[in-house]
Amino acid sequence: MAEGGRFWFQYFPGNFMWSQGMMIVIEMARWGASAMSEVDRVGQRLKDKVGDNEAWGVEWEKEARRVERMGDEAAAEQHRSSAGSHYLRAATYYFAGERFVPPGAKKTELYHSCLRCFRRGTKFRYPNIERVEVPYAGTTLPAWFMKAPVEGKAPAVCFFDGLDSTKELSVLFGGVELANRGIHTLAIDGPGQGEALRLQNIPSRHDYEVPAAAAYDYVASRADVDTKRIAVMAFSMGGYYAPRAAAFEKRFAAGVAWGAHFDYHATWITRRRILETGGTKVSAPHFQLPWVMGMPDMDSAMKKVEQYTLAGVAEKITCPFLIIHGERDSISPAANAQLLYDTISSKVKKLKIFTVEEGGAEHCQGDNRQLAANYVADWLAETLQAAPPKQVNVCS
Numbered sequence: 001m002a003e004g005g006r007f008w009f010q011y012f013p014g015n016f017m018w019s020q021g022m023m024i025v026i027e028m029a030r031w032g033a034s035a036m037s038e039v040d041r042v043g044q045r046l047k048d049k050v051g052d053n054e055a056w057g058v059e060w061e062k063e064a065r066r067v068e069r070m071g072d073e074a075a076a077e078q079h080r081s082s083a084g085s086h087y088l089r090a091a092t093y094y095f096a097g098e099r100f101v102p103p104g105a106k107k108t109e110l111y112h113s114c115l116r117c118f119r120r121g122t123k124f125r126y127p128n129i130e131r132v133e134v135p136y137a138g139t140t141l142p143a144w145f146m147k148a149p150v151e152g153k154a155p156a157v158c159f160f161d162g163l164d165s166t167k168e169l170s171v172l173f174g175g176v177e178l179a180n181r182g183i184h185t186l187a188i189d190g191p192g193q194g195e196a197l198r199l200q201n202i203p204s205r206h207d208y209e210v211p212a213a214a215a216y217d218y219v220a221s222r223a224d225v226d227t228k229r230i231a232v233m234a235f236s237m238g239g240y241y242a243p244r245a246a247a248f249e250k251r252f253a254a255g256v257a258w259g260a261h262f263d264y265h266a267t268w269i270t271r272r273r274i275l276e277t278g279g280t281k282v283s284a285p286h287f288q289l290p291w292v293m294g295m296p297d298m299d300s301a302m303k304k305v306e307q308y309t310l311a312g313v314a315e316k317i318t319c320p321f322l323i324i325h326g327e328r329d330s331i332s333p334a335a336n337a338q339l340l341y342d343t344i345s346s347k348v349k350k351l352k353i354f355t356v357e358e359g360g361a362e363h364c365q366g367d368n369r370q371l372a373a374n375y376v377a378d379w380l381a382e383t384l385q386a387a388p389p390k391q392v393n394v395c396s
Contacts, residue, residue, distance in 0.1 A: 009367065011043055012050050016281040016330060017100075020366055021056075024169070025096045027369040031172040032125060033088045038063055042093070053100035053285060060097030061110060064090045068117055075120075084124025091117035091168060099164065102287045111166075111198045118168045128179065129171060134188060136214040139202070142195040143167060143188035143215075146175035147224065148389055155229035155253075155384035156184040156222075158215035160208075160245075162236025162259070162364075163292060164284045166194030170235060173369050174258075177377035182386040186219050190241070192292040203294025206307035212245030216252065229253050229384040233376070236283075236364050239323075239332065240264050240308055243340060247316035254320045254383045256376055259329070259364040260337035264308035267332055272298065283331050283363065314340055320348035320383050324365075324372055327355045331363040350379065 010019040022043060028034040042063045049055040071086030091114045098110035122129040128147045133140035144167050148154055159174050161167060171187035178185045189196040190211040192204025205211075212232050220227040232249070233256035234242035240262075246255035261267060268289060275286050290301040321344055325337035334353055341351040352375060354360030354368075365372035380386070 012046075014280070015050050017283065017285070018046075018050060018056070018280070020283055020363070021096060021099055023362075023366045024099075024165075025092055027366065028092050028169065028173065030370050031176055032085055033092045033121075033169075033172055035089055038067065038089065038093070051280075056099075057097045057101040057106065057110065060093050061113075064093035064097060064113065064117075067093060068113075071117070071120065080124045084121045084126075087117040087121030088125055089121075091115075091121055095166060095168060100285055102285070103291050108198060111195070114166075114168060115195070126172075129175075132186070132218070134186075134214055134218040136211055139200065141188055141190060141202075141211060141214065142200075143186050143218075144171040144175075145222075146171055146179055146185040146187065148179040148182050148184050150182045150387065150389045153224060153226040154182055154184055155231070155380070155386050156186060156219045156225045157231045157233050157256075157380060158212060158219060158252075159185055159187045160190045160212070160215075160232075160234035160238045160241050161193040162234065162238045162241075164288055165235060168194070173373055174233070174235070174376070177373045178380065180389065181377050181381040182389045183377070183380060183384065184219075184222075184225060186215055188215050190215075192294070197292060201294075204292050206244070206304075207248075208241040208244045209248035212241075212252075213249050216249060220251075227251075229386075231255060231380055231384060233258060233380075235259060236331075237261065237264065239336075239340075240310065243310055243314055243317060243321075243344070246319055246321060247310075247313045250319075252319055254322075254380065255317065256322045256324070256380065257337075257340065258324055258372065258376060259332060260323050260325050260340045261308075261332055262310050262314070262336045262339045262343075265302065265305045267336075268302060268305055271331075272302065281330055310340060310343070314343040315345055317344040317346055319346060321346045322350050322352070322376065322379050322383075324352045324354070324375060326363055326365060326367075327353050327361040329361075329363045348383070 011022040068090040074083035094114035167187040175185035231254040239257040293301040295301040359368035360371040
């Protein structure tokens with residue numbers, strides 16, 4: 001561990017939220033969706049503006065537009081693979097810029113740009129990703145389906161986001177390694193997440209077994225999916241969503257909490273105190289929770305979050321279940337992972353704590369997401385008895 005308790009790279013020392021935002025972008029390089037030199041180009045312009053979230057959005061958008069133009073030029077010259085690579089990086093940068101911008105016209109514009117570039121990028125670089133709409137409560141939930149290179153029916157995973165990520169990132173950092181092991185992935189923006197929140201104004205709900213059941217129904221309707229081998233997985237705040245879904249939707253054959261929670265309200269009591277005292281050791285700005293919850297202010301959002309507890313719920317989980325967590329998670333203490341593990345009733349259950357020494361010790365392995373992606377994919381491949389694909393696309 002480095003001096004002062006720092007055990008992982010902090011681009012902006014003293015500002016955890018911005019440093020975590022940088023790591024999210026940096027870690028996407030493994031899947032062809034960022035480049036270190038471009039990330040640093042933005043970081044250098046932000047060095048004397050730390051904490052200015054408007055400047056953050058401006059500089060990331062500037063870089064995203066530059067890289068998107070490179071994609072346009074490559075596409076015009078029929079260099080499809082190069083164009084796709086540029087578009088994927090631009091999509092990540094647009095999302096990074098959007099991350100700390102408050103809800104409004106600019107945030108919506110940046111996310112539309114992210115979607116535009118992601119569609120173009122996957123068309124050229126990940127043609128096994130298709131856009132799908134999942135029927136849900138009189139409307140639909142937006143999703144990307146990454147098809148594994150296998151013949152016949154194969155296992156599938158319904159993968160939900162957390163508080164502030166989107167399916168455009170998770171289909172890559174989660175889906176690629178699953179596809180390499182013969183498992184399809186439905187990366188879906190559920191209520192309070194990604195596109196469902198940003199463009200459809202669908203807020204979060206505590207009974208996440210409802211959207212999870214909708215995801216299951218869609219996946220099970222596909223001719224390429226084995227209905228007996230469908231798992232549910234969720235990321236970050238999804239460490240509440242996935243256990244809740246597995247507890248009440250018994251059709252899932254397995255579940256994964258990628259970053260654990262138990263009492264999400266208790267977590268936010270601590271986060272609110274940090275935000276209101278000027279701290280930055282949180283993952284998102286003050287507007288995020290009320291926006292996700294569909295509530296007008298923090299007080300009403302906190303009241304709604306009281307329902308987000310796994311007490312009396314985790315005991316109902318009986319399917320094989322994996323919990324992965326970081327030893328030094330700054331957002332949700334590792335004790336939450338142990339409590340969840342101790343409480344669930346599954347005969348087959350596993351708790352993996354990534355240590356500082358091996359890497360992946362931060363929140364959702366933000367300091368080494370590849371480690372987690374491989375670990376999760378290996379466990380799911382064994383648990384769902386996935387057949388290895390005939391070909392493996394290691395990365396984009």
